[in-house]
Amino acid sequence: MRIIRPTTRGWAVAAGAVIWFAVAVVNRSFLPFLLAAGCAALVLTSFGAALLSTRRVSLERGPIGEAAAGRGVSMPLLIENRANRVRQAFLIVEDCPFSLECRQTVVAPSLGPRERRMIPRRILAMKRGDYMLDRVVLRGGDPAGLFLCERRFSLPRKVLVLPGIEPLPELNIRRRRAVVAPTGTPFGAAGSSQEFYGVREYNASDGMRHIHWKSSARLGRLMVREFERHAVASVAILLDAEARYVSGRSYWSNLEYQVRAAASICRHAAGLYCQTAFATGGEREFILPPMLSAQAEWDVLRCLAALRPGPAPLAPAALRLGEHLPPDSTVFCLSLSEDEELRRALDVLAEHGMGVRWFCAAPESFRNERRLPDRRLNRSAPNRKRSPGRPEPVLLAPGLPLRRVLSDVS
Numbered sequence: 001m002r003i004i005r006p007t008t009r010g011w012a013v014a015a016g017a018v019i020w021f022a023v024a025v026v027n028r029s030f031l032p033f034l035l036a037a038g039c040a041a042l043v044l045t046s047f048g049a050a051l052l053s054t055r056r057v058s059l060e061r062g063p064i065g066e067a068a069a070g071r072g073v074s075m076p077l078l079i080e081n082r083a084n085r086v087r088q089a090f091l092i093v094e095d096c097p098f099s100l101e102c103r104q105t106v107v108a109p110s111l112g113p114r115e116r117r118m119i120p121r122r123i124l125a126m127k128r129g130d131y132m133l134d135r136v137v138l139r140g141g142d143p144a145g146l147f148l149c150e151r152r153f154s155l156p157r158k159v160l161v162l163p164g165i166e167p168l169p170e171l172n173i174r175r176r177r178a179v180v181a182p183t184g185t186p187f188g189a190a191g192s193s194q195e196f197y198g199v200r201e202y203n204a205s206d207g208m209r210h211i212h213w214k215s216s217a218r219l220g221r222l223m224v225r226e227f228e229r230h231a232v233a234s235v236a237i238l239l240d241a242e243a244r245y246v247s248g249r250s251y252w253s254n255l256e257y258q259v260r261a262a263a264s265i266c267r268h269a270a271g272l273y274c275q276t277a278f279a280t281g282g283e284r285e286f287i288l289p290p291m292l293s294a295q296a297e298w299d300v301l302r303c304l305a306a307l308r309p310g311p312a313p314l315a316p317a318a319l320r321l322g323e324h325l326p327p328d329s330t331v332f333c334l335s336l337s338e339d340e341e342l343r344r345a346l347d348v349l350a351e352h353g354m355g356v357r358w359f360c361a362a363p364e365s366f367r368n369e370r371r372l373p374d375r376r377l378n379r380s381a382p383n384r385k386r387s388p389g390r391p392e393p394v395l396l397a398p399g400l401p402l403r404r405v406l407s408d409v410s
Contacts, residue, residue, distance in 0.1 A: 003150045004050055010146035014043050043146060050147035053140030056082040057111075059092070059153045061136075062118060067098070069251065069260075070164040072122040077136070079119055081111035091139040092119065098127045098161045108138075126251055128163045128259065130306045132156065163256075163263040163304045170407035171268050173233050173330055199223050233274040234290055234329040236354075237262050237300070238318050241282025243309035245336035247366035252398065254361035258334040259304050261359065261402050265332055266304075270297040277329075278303070279321040283310030287317055289324045315345040327353040332406075335360045338393055346391045359405065360393035 006014065017039030024033035062076035075096075081087050090108040108119050138151045199215050202222035215223040239262045247254045262278075269276045276293040278300045280286050286303055288296060314335065322345075325331070331354050333346055338360055350356045396405060 001152045002051075002054065003152070004047070004147055006147055007141075007145055009144075010043065010046065013039050013146055017043060042144065046142035046144045046146035049142035049144075050140065050149040053088070053142065053149050054090075054138055054151040057087065057090075057138065057140075057151070058082060059136060059138055059155070061155045061157055064157060064159060067125050067159055067161040068164060069098075069125055069128045069161055071125060073125050073159070073161075075121045075123055077106075077108075077119045077121065078116065079108050079111070079138075080116040081114060084113045086113065087111040088140070088143065093137040093139060094133070094135070096123055096131075096133070098125045098129060098131055098159070099123050100126050125161045128161045128251075128256075128305050131159045131161065133159055160302065160305055162301050163259045165267050166260065166264045166402045168264050168268045168403055168406055170403065171265070172407070173235055173269065173272065173274060199225060233272070234277070234326045235265070235269045235274055235293070236277040236279070236290070236321060236325055236329050236331045237265055238314060238321070238331060238333040238335075239278075239280040239304075239307075240314040240333075240335040240337070240339075240342070241280055241307055241309045242313050242336060242339075243282070243311060245339075245363055246309045247363035252366070254336055254363055254366040254396075255309060257361050257366070257396065257398070258336065258359075259307060261334050261406065262332075263301055263304050264402050265406070266293075266297055266300045269293040275326075276300065277321055277325060279314070279317040280307065281310070281312035281314045281317055283308040283312070285312045285317045287321050289321070290326070290329075313339070313341065315339065315341040318342070318345045319348065322349050322352065322354070325349075325354060329354045331356045333358045333391070335393065337362060343391075350391055356391040357406075358391045358393040359396055361396040365395070365397045 017036050020032045020036035020039060023029070024031075024036055058080045060078040060080075062078055063074075065074035067073040077092060079090070079092075087110060089110050092106050092108055094104050095102055096104050104121070104123055106119060106121050108117070111117060134154055134156045136153045136155050138153065140149045140151070141147055199212050200223065202211065202216075202224045210224045212223045212225050239258060241255060245254075250256075266276060266278070270293045272293060274293050275290040276288075276296040277290040278286070278288040278296065280303065288299055288303075314333075318333070331346075331349055333342075333356060335342055335358065346356050346358060394405070
């Protein structure tokens, strides 16, 4: 689809042609007529040049890189000149709703005959979510700049922007007790933890990456490294997304802060030999029972990317997930309020032997998004008597680094 329209300069030249023609008619003078004819010829010639500027030019999308909030995403475009003449520079415009400036513009340099060129684009993604990109506009024109010609290409592509992730090297995840055999030695399983136990003969259930090649070459048969099973831990992440407690729609809101915290914990757990479980409310309830963290990571991050606030509370989902958790699990509760129903649900989990770490991002602390970051970390709610054995929330504020918040309570 092509759209052509005059620029401000084009309107000025066209108006000049009309004015000079009127002067020539009134005064019956030849010079104004020549000026009017020259302006009219320039307008017609520029119109034709602009109309042909985007003809026989194709545009395609290149491979889109991994997108995460707070990071640049590579979104190259492939432009091709199919004509046997030189093309002047173009403007390429596309709406990218996940960036700070929704409309992104890049200059494509002039193309030689039959030239095919990759136009690199790196766009800073700031808003997580699942987006559908479609229309890309190619803007050309005439050399005089009197007309602007737009050609619109439909290039559909889905882009999943994951939430931002911060490294948590000091996050301590409590480990489960050792499982000991009647002989007094711990049960072993190849690949179950990072603690080396010994070398044994390979069997069909072992992974190839645990093969001990030196021992295999020396003994003439496959041998694998064995690790202690007791190092396996269980981590559960509870995320509140109830709409009435969300401070706003900005990416500095309390919900976005907690989403980043959940994604960071999930990524940290994925680097360990442990299990991860996840539950959230919001637009709809989502529960992921415990599974190996490396397998659960993508499901959790994809859910966090598409998470929207809604009416579903967190407490019922937390209780349903608790039925699947081992009694020695570590539970990270990321809430938006100190809801009494959620407090009772966390008390139930604590009574079953789970270590509950509760972090609350109240909307009152995140409403004024433009104020200077508050570096204070409130250990618990004010004016409330702390009950022994019961989980109490750590009150969060804008600007607190996740690395400090989560590690201080580990």
